[in-house]
Amino acid sequence: xxxxxxxxxxxxxxxxxxxxxxxxxxxxxxxxxxxxxxxxxxxxxxxxxxxxxxxxxxxxxxxxxxxxxxxxxxxxxxxxxxxxxxxxxxxxxx
Amino acid sequence: xxxxxxxxxxxxxxxxxxxxxxxxxxxxxxxxxxxxxxxxxxxxxxxxxxxxxxxxxxxxxxxxxxxxxxxxxxxxxxxxxxxxxxxxxxxxxxxxxxxxxxxxxxxxxxxxxxxxxxxxxxxxxxxxxxxxxxxxxxxxxxxxxxxxxxxxxxxxxxxxxxxxxxxxxxxxxxxxxxxxxxxxxxxxxxxxxxxxxxxxxxxxxxxxxxxxxxxxxxxxxxxxxxxxxxxxxxxxxxxxxxxxxxxxxxxxxxxxxxxxxxxxxxxxxxxxxxxxxxxxxxxxxxxxxxxxxxxxxxxxxxxxxxxxxxxxxxxxxxxxxxxxxxxxxxxxxxxxxxxxxxxxxxxxxxxxxxxxxxxxxxxxxxxxxxxxxxxxxxxxxxxxxxxxxxxxxxxxxxxxxxxxxxxxxxxxxxxxxxxxxxxxxxxxxxxxxxxxxxxxxxxxxxxxxxxxxxxxxxxxxxxxxxxxxxxxxxxxxxxxxxxxxxx
Numbered sequence: 291x292x293x294x295x296x297x298x299x300x301x302x303x304x305x306x307x308x309x310x311x312x313x314x315x316x317x318x319x320x321x322x323x324x325x326x327x328x329x330x331x332x333x334x335x336x337x338x339x340x341x342x343x344x345x346x347x348x349x350x351x352x353x354x355x356x357x358x359x360x361x362x363x364x365x366x367x368x369x370x371x372x373x374x375x376x377x378x379x380x381x382x383x384x
Numbered sequence: 385x386x387x388x389x390x391x392x393x394x395x396x397x398x399x400x401x402x403x404x405x406x407x408x409x410x411x412x413x414x415x416x417x418x419x420x421x422x423x424x425x426x427x428x429x430x431x432x433x434x435x436x437x438x439x440x441x442x443x444x445x446x447x448x449x450x451x452x453x454x455x456x457x458x459x460x461x462x463x464x465x466x467x468x469x470x471x472x473x474x475x476x477x478x479x480x481x482x483x484x485x486x487x488x489x490x491x492x493x494x495x496x497x498x499x500x501x502x503x504x505x506x507x508x509x510x511x512x513x514x515x516x517x518x519x520x521x522x523x524x525x526x527x528x529x530x531x532x533x534x535x536x537x538x539x540x541x542x543x544x545x546x547x548x549x550x551x552x553x554x555x556x557x558x559x560x561x562x563x564x565x566x567x568x569x570x571x572x573x574x575x576x577x578x579x580x581x582x583x584x585x586x587x588x589x590x591x592x593x594x595x596x597x598x599x600x601x602x603x604x605x606x607x608x609x610x611x612x613x614x615x616x617x618x619x620x621x622x623x624x625x626x627x628x629x630x631x632x633x634x635x636x637x638x639x640x641x642x643x644x645x646x647x648x649x650x651x652x653x654x655x656x657x658x659x660x661x662x663x664x665x666x667x668x669x670x671x672x673x674x675x676x677x678x679x680x681x682x683x684x685x686x687x688x689x690x691x692x693x694x695x696x697x698x699x700x701x702x703x704x705x706x707x708x709x710x711x712x713x714x715x716x717x718x719x720x721x722x723x724x725x726x727x728x729x730x731x732x733x734x735x736x737x738x739x740x741x742x743x744x745x746x747x748x749x750x751x752x753x754x755x756x757x758x759x760x761x762x763x764x765x766x767x768x769x770x771x772x773x774x775x776x777x778x779x780x781x782x783x784x785x786x787x788x789x790x791x792x793x794x795x796x797x798x799x800x801x802x803x804x805x806x807x808x809x810x811x812x813x814x815x816x817x818x819x820x821x822x823x824x825x826x827x828x829x830x831x832x833x834x835x836x837x838x839x840x841x842x843x844x845x846x847x848x849x850x851x852x853x854x855x856x857x858x859x860x861x862x863x864x865x866x867x868x869x870x871x
Binding site for chain 2: 304305306343344345346348349350351352353354355356357358360361363366369372375376377378379380381382383384
């Protein structure tokens, strides 16, 4: 599968990454190498094998519906770059 | 035959009434101070792991069974990626290619006709936080209290053809959710939300038209209005041979129109993959069967039972089963006094009317089913008239007192003794010779005048049927002094 420069732009947009036009060719080439490498897995015969969604082979870890204390607001705010009046502040989105 | 046909499918999100979040221990309570219901998992802090709330799964299985779905033995949680400030992890935990429930459906009734609407799938996922946009500043505020609240997403088949059918489907779903007690169904507060997919194609055409998604329809009225608008918008475009763009639109109720929000992102863009933090969910046969046994009687079952057991017609059966609490109230009242038609009528007219006027719902109804049954008993046993019963009901509603106590305290007992009534009638006949003459000359309408006089004298307590027949009899001929001993 050939990776195009448009694919790179599309993925960058979805990932909210800024890439300059100059960076695109190099990114395309390195990304394509990674994809080709991973793509070698496709040569393995997986006929009749259920897709694996988890590697441990265990299922069903549950918790009961019990409320525990919330994190204090100071600690919630502690990791935020911008926090005011009890809320996270971000650049206006609408 | 119409020239075009609309094809509608709905995606409904319902918040589940668990106490804690789907993968975390914070409370799901609404209306708290911003960001006071969070924890490391909800905030998406590194190094913490989500653990699935078993009750959320129980609720989703209940819904699956109530909507005739197959409960999948194995389902898998997946990450759905997109960037928005209300989504702290950068992905929403949802289910993708292996949802919990598949291939079900429910019946709706529109204009007396039954129609089956298929349900493609029901899956579990987490809600996002809330963004608050202030006009004053160049910032948006993020509140993560709602982040991680459990949701079920119910995806219908594109089986609806009119806005009315979509509204009926939505109402039916809400009713089922509320009967199951797993969602409060409050659309205004967002605990039940709806996105609609709609396309229009020439009638008879098998291929679907271009699909438009309408977001955030937060009332039944909006669902119907937005779909009606969108169907005529698309129809007009087809008529002019113009292209319909695949996009997401928003309903603007002030303008009474939908407007374009963004062109549709394709499914691949979300980069779904199985969430390695969560184990596969395996729901065995026993779990499903135990849940099935614990299901309450569902709305359509109560509807049918009311028709069969109590002989109600569709109209009354529908009104009385709309809310579980009303159906239960009705069952209780009829069990005490078996007068199904009369009790149905009292609930749907007097009681609903009064509750509505006071802005109350059934959960805060001041009249107990026992007292309503007692009131209808008093009417059926001719102790009070239907008219007096309304006065009694009024006081029952205000004070919660029993009708018997009110009738006794206010001496409202019906007068059914013919001797007492005849005495009154004769007095009235004597005092109104002009009206008597008119009546006897054929102006039979005058009877109403005499009934009114009797009721006035008795403060409405005279038995109306008795008054009527006695009046007719006494007005017929010259009045002899009434003396029971002469008969």
